[in-house]
Amino acid sequence: MLTHVVTYAPEEAVHDAAIEDINKEAFGPGRFARAAYRIREGGPHDRSLSFVALIGEHVVGSVRLTPITIGVAAAMLLGPLAVRPAWKKQGIGAALMRTSMDATRLAGHRLVILVGDEPYYAPFGFRAISGHQIEMPAPVDPARFLACEFTPRALENVHGRVRHAAMSEG
Numbered sequence: 001m002l003t004h005v006v007t008y009a010p011e012e013a014v015h016d017a018a019i020e021d022i023n024k025e026a027f028g029p030g031r032f033a034r035a036a037y038r039i040r041e042g043g044p045h046d047r048s049l050s051f052v053a054l055i056g057e058h059v060v061g062s063v064r065l066t067p068i069t070i071g072v073a074a075a076m077l078l079g080p081l082a083v084r085p086a087w088k089k090q091g092i093g094a095a096l097m098r099t100s101m102d103a104t105r106l107a108g109h110r111l112v113i114l115v116g117d118e119p120y121y122a123p124f125g126f127r128a129i130s131g132h133q134i135e136m137p138a139p140v141d142p143a144r145f146l147a148c149e150f151t152p153r154a155l156e157n158v159h160g161r162v163r164h165a166a167m168s169e170g
Contacts, residue, residue: 011051046076067165068113070111118144
């Protein structure tokens, strides 16, 4: 049972070091080779849609959203989502997901993709998208390639290479 008060706030630059520590703890050095990380290297994430879980001033969890294009279609890439081990299984990750997804929907985005476990992300509207003509910059297990459509058929006719929105299509 959660005994500390957890607050959720938009990410700020002051949180960067703690978030890096959390991601290092959660994903290790292998995180730099992952397809999603390669996309995130292309430019900044959207701090207005990225959130931290705080206990006092201590960051115990984080979720980030990054603007991307899939071919010519605009979308968002969710991740990483991570919670410090001592605070897992207390609903913090789910609260971060709800907070970020609500903010993303309210900001008018139509589509969010991620690489993750469908049983965890399905309650937030994600489903497997294997079979679509979407190319990640590195191999991805098709069963873990997920999308959430905020508007009906947002994924329809979306195809091409996933890139950070700051990268040119060239």
